Every structure is written in structure tokens, then in C-alpha cells.
Amino acid sequence: MIGGSEYMLTMDLTTADLGYGAGDPVLRDVTVTARPGEILAVTGTSGAGKTTLLSALAGLLAPRSGTVTADGSPLGDRDAAVGRGVVLIPQENGLAAILTAAENVSVAVIATGGTPADARRRTADALAAVGLAGQANQLIEELSGGQQQRAAIARGLALRGRVVLADEVTSELDAANRQKVLELLRAEAARGATVVLATHDPEAAAACDRELHLADGTASWTRS
Template identity: 80%
Template structure:
């Protein structure tokens, strides 16, 4: 499995002042790293950079020593992002959203069907597999996005506020699934404003005032 590193990096949008400055962090295989902070602290910015969506203004983001140059390269290196806005295609069913993603990374149709069924089942969505995304509740959509992320079997799994719309039982289920991903050797990063979710992670990086400070190294 692989390691994702951020080294002395500043992140900004366009010519604006940096959202985050001097960030250094390593996401290690077999662990869940919590990224915490208030709304607007830069959690999504950091995960976007880790996913190859936002280049560092200074410093570097790398996977096993290979600097990230964009999202396509990150995907090829096994970096999976479950975005905060779920990123699902509204015109597709829950199952189609998962299957299309698996096929896009080289999975066969048979493999896609198997992974789709398995991931929807563990998230309690087997009964909604053939429903359009627009027909699902907010919590169901969030679980469908998580199912898609899990089905990709990434070496790095970046999960951005994936428990925000879930009830207590489903939140616990998702945290257990993230732990299982770490147990198989993935490096898992969970951005969350939920202190209870952060508490079950192995380490915690707290973002505030444009800087990253270790709450639990």
C-alpha cells in the first residue's frame, strides 16, 4: 500500500491569499487520519489538494514520493475521493453511479456488478440500487457516494464530511467501514467537524487560522 505526503505546502485559489499555509502531514497505510476544524477552516481545500484537484502554490503533495500533477494522475495512483457534495450523477441510479466508477478505473462489467452489489449492501442500500439519485434522501445519497468510494478499493481514501447527513446508526456503520478500509492497508483521511467521529481516528490534524496543528500526532 502507499503513503500520501504533504510537505511544507501552501494552498490557494487563483491569486487569492492562501487558505492554508505551511502544511506538512503524512497519511499512512493502515491508519485513519482525522482532519478537523470549523466550517471554512480549509478541510475541503486540504482534501482537494490530496486528491490532485488543487495544486500546491508552494511545497508538494506526493504519493509514495511521486508528486501529484492532477486528478487523473491521482486516480491512477489509487487515490479515491468521496467529496462533500457527493458528486453523484443525478440521471443515473445508485447502482449505475457505482458501476460506472469501477469500470472507469479498469474494472470489468462483471467485477463492477459484484463490487456494486457488495458496497451497496454493506451500506444498507440494496433496496435502493435501481432508484435514481434524485429519488433518494440526502442521507441515502451520502451513503451511495460512500458505496462508490469503497467499491474502488483505493490505496488512499479521502472522505470529506461523509457522516454529516447520517443518523447515529449509519454514522457508526460508516466509521466501521472506514476502519475496515484502514485494516486492509489503505491510508484513510476523514475530514470532519464531528468530535465523536474524530475521536475514533488514529491521529488528528486540526486546521485553524490558515494553519495545521496536530491535536493528536
């Protein structure tokens, strides 16, 4: 629910398809509610539809039919979702290679209504949280794959979303940094955010509160 004291995101595609263009649907018959204060894992092999599901929850992909709602009303497109506090940390990071790690974070904070002072403070805090304080002024293209992934996570954390959608955000990380990121996502849930983590990592999924598994175009609850 986005608004009030709780933030819940619901997708009801019980009789609907979710896919791109006119081809076969990627997912069908999906009903899922992501609750405030918890981490929902979305699991499945590569190509199972994890990114597709998160794209719909982020307002990037409209279902062919069915609904995605926040606070009981339609979520809307990506601009509307951003305005309602839905943060997406994409699998491909989405960082600007010609900007520094700090600039990537600060620009996002300012673009969503933060002041320059807010941006400086949140950027420093978020980069420190993911262990990148020393790389704040390095260009993204100068960072390793794991460092880039952590910079994208820092940007997502700095936005302080009511809903945080994290798409395979531990795939490039070693065990220590993976654990740190899972702790940070847990902290987001603890402050009342709704957190959805798409992952193929069984250990990361086990650290979440519930698990929705995608296979053969459908979804089933592993832990509900």
C-alpha cells in the first residue's frame, strides 16, 4: 500500500497475460501481493520472467489485461510509479558511464525532488553503506562489475522508496558484499518499505520472508 502507514503493491493477473508485443506471453495467471515490512523473493531460472514481473511492478510494462495496484488504485506508468515512491534497481544497473558514482546517485536524488544538500548527504551515506566511499569520485566506467552493481544499489537506497524492486542485485557480488546488500534490503523493509528481490541465488532467496517461483510461464508459492 503506497500512502498512509503501509505500502502494499498488488498484481492481479489471474486471468491475464504479461508479455511484450503480440507474441506469446512471458507470464500468465499471476497473482502476487508484496507487503510492507518484508522482503519478497521472486525466483526462477534465467528467462523465467523475473525481470518481466518486476518491470510490471515498476510501471515499465503494462499487463495485456489484469491490474497492478498500489494503495488499491492502478499503479500507472513508470513516471506515475516513480512519483508514488516505487524504486527500481535494474539488473543492468542503468548507470551513466560518463558520470562518477557519486554523480549517478546525486542526480537521481535531485530528479526525484531532493535538494542539493539532501543529495550530498544521501549520496555519501548510501555509498558508504555499500563500501564505495573511496570510489565516490571515480567514473562508472572505471569501476569493476561488482562495484558498478553496488553503485546502482546505493542509488536505489538513496531514493528512500516506499517500494524497492531489486533485480538480481547480488549476481556480481562476492559472499561478503552479498550479505551486506541483503542486510541493507532488510533495513529497507524494517523502515516500512515493500521490498521485492528477483534472484536465482537460493541463499539470497532463503534470506527473504516469502518466495514466489516462476517456471514455464506461471508462478507458484514456494513459501507464502
